[in-house]
Amino acid sequence: MLPYDESMRILADKLRQCQTRQGWYRMEQPLPAVAPLAWLHGVDSSCRLYWTERSGNRSVAGVCPELDLTLAGAESLGETFALSREVLQAIPGAHFYGGMAFTDQMSAQWRAFGYGRFILPRFELIQQRAETVMACNLYLPGGEESRRKCHEAAAWLERQASRIVVQDTDGYRAPGIADRYCVPDQQQWRYGVEQVLTAVAGQTLHKAVLSREVRLKLEHPLHLWDFLQRWHSENPRSYQFALQVESGDCFFGTSPERLFRRQSRLLWTEALAGTMTRGMDASEDQAFEHRLINDDKNRHENALVLDHIRDVLAGLCERLESDREVSVIKLRHIQHLIHRFRGVIRPGITDYDLLTTLHPTPAVGGSPWHEARHLIHTLEPHSRGWYSGVFGSLGLNDTEFAVAIRSGLLRGRQLSLYSGAGIVAGSEPDTEWQELDNKINTALALLDG
Ligand SMILES: C=C(O[C@@H]1C=C(C(=O)O)C=C[C@H]1O)C(=O)O
Numbered sequence: 001m002l003p004y005d006e007s008m009r010i011l012a013d014k015l016r017q018c019q020t021r022q023g024w025y026r027m028e029q030p031l032p033a034v035a036p037l038a039w040l041h042g043v044d045s046s047c048r049l050y051w052t053e054r055s056g057n058r059s060v061a062g063v064c065p066e067l068d069l070t071l072a073g074a075e076s077l078g079e080t081f082a083l084s085r086e087v088l089q090a091i092p093g094a095h096f097y098g099g100m101a102f103t104d105q106m107s108a109q110w111r112a113f114g115y116g117r118f119i120l121p122r123f124e125l126i127q128q129r130a131e132t133v134m135a136c137n138l139y140l141p142g143g144e145e146s147r148r149k150c151h152e153a154a155a156w157l158e159r160q161a162s163r164i165v166v167q168d169t170d171g172y173r174a175p176g177i178a179d180r181y182c183v184p185d186q187q188q189w190r191y192g193v194e195q196v197l198t199a200v201a202g203q204t205l206h207k208a209v210l211s212r213e214v215r216l217k218l219e220h221p222l223h224l225w226d227f228l229q230r231w232h233s234e235n236p237r238s239y240q241f242a243l244q245v246e247s248g249d250c251f252f253g254t255s256p257e258r259l260f261r262r263q264s265r266l267l268w269t270e271a272l273a274g275t276m277t278r279g280m281d282a283s284e285d286q287a288f289e290h291r292l293i294n295d296d297k298n299r300h301e302n303a304l305v306l307d308h309i310r311d312v313l314a315g316l317c318e319r320l321e322s323d324r325e326v327s328v329i330k331l332r333h334i335q336h337l338i339h340r341f342r343g344v345i346r347p348g349i350t351d352y353d354l355l356t357t358l359h360p361t362p363a364v365g366g367s368p369w370h371e372a373r374h375l376i377h378t379l380e381p382h383s384r385g386w387y388s389g390v391f392g393s394l395g396l397n398d399t400e401f402a403v404a405i406r407s408g409l410l411r412g413r414q415l416s417l418y419s420g421a422g423i424v425a426g427s428e429p430d431t432e433w434q435e436l437d438n439k440i441n442t443a444l445a446l447l448d449g
């Protein structure tokens with residue numbers, strides 16, 4: 001394998017050779033192993049994104065949007081997906097990366113992210129199993145403009161050749177937490193939960209997921225990319241994602257939950273809901289797992305998601321199977337109930353259909369959705385923005401979206417961490433409050449040092 005800087009120069013030369021061409025191009029060049037997060041650390045771009053699949057098979061760092069599809073509202077989603085498809089047909093190996101908010105009710109702090117944003121990066125560092133590749137996606141309009149773009153991209157690559165930073169996570173320092181407060185506070189939370197329980201008792205609602213924002217003021221700047229790496233090593237079987245926009249604000253998370261994965265017409269999705277802490281040792285952990293599997297309230301939380309997915313996918317799938325038995329997935333501090341689905345979608349069903357049909361599931365929204373949505377928007381004092389939205393990678397033959405939970409928004413030294421809990425018959429306000437804490441414990445422990 002050629003050294004890193006030599007490989008980057010080869011790609012830069014390939015780019016210069018394209019200067020007389022016209023249309024969409026994608027070029028790839030193998031590189032020596034470089035961790036995408038380590039690369040993001042040193043790379044020169046005002047917009048950076050990161051995506052890693054839960055399987056661990058593929059991690060991508062993307063910079064310098066070649067095409068940036070920012071959505072003002074839900075109504076432009078169909079058009080955006082259609083446009084992305086046209087581009088992907090021209091460069092089939094490429095992917096758009098990005099995400100979308102929980103709903104279109106968002107406060108100003110989320111403006112830079114839009115309702116949704118899907119980016120085709122000009123440069124992508126892809127780590128796929130044992131291989132590392134640098135890819136370049138470029139639209140060449142022809143003539144002088146093609147020449148200018150090719151030279152600009154080549155020069156950029158050559159500049160980066162010397163900028164690679166070798167990541168030293170042992171050097172990670174927790175920034176420390178100077179101040180924290182919760183929105184809603186515990187008293188407002190109790191009120192919200194009571195309101196949901198009243199609606200549940202009145203039989204207009206089965207479940208609503210209420211959430212909380214913990215606003216932290218950090219003592220020192222957060223070394224974001226190192227932090228993400230540390231967080232992922234605590235929960236290695238999770239998705240990880242980040243989008244840093246031009247202002248420097250960054251939305252990121254480490255989520256265990258899949259919205260869906262599609263490969264050609266094969267589909268995988270899941271009902272992930274119901275939560276318990278981990279035990280202090282193996283036998284206590286086993287006891288907690290047993291309790292979780294046999295707990296009516298947690299089973300009900302999960303069953304509502306399961307039923308919803310089965311109902312809404314019936315029309316989109318030719319075949320759909322789910323696990324017969326619920327199982328448990330284990331994270332660093334908590335464990336969840338999970339039911340997996342496998343299916344075959346009907347010909348002509350698109351990622352747009354899947355996304356708009358599945359999102360938001362009752363794992364983050366509620367059931368029925370219309371009632372839950374109304375309660376969530378009237379009771380939650382904060383704006384969820386992209387928290388509990390979706391984040392993922394959109395391809396021609398392979399698309400995967402995570403549910404953007406276990407996530408946060410970093411703005412300078414202000415960091416908001418979000419978590420929610422499914423409120424159903426049998427929920428107790430203070431136990432659910434504790435569940436909110438449990439869901440952010442892994443991230444908090446890395447920040448507090
Ligand atoms: C809403 C969140 O998580 C969801 C709610 C769960 C629950 O209430 O048991 C479990 C997993 C997720 O479906 C979150 O982490 O913010």
Ligand SMILES: [Mg+2]
Pocket residue numbers: 273274275301421422435
């Ligand atoms: Mg719960």
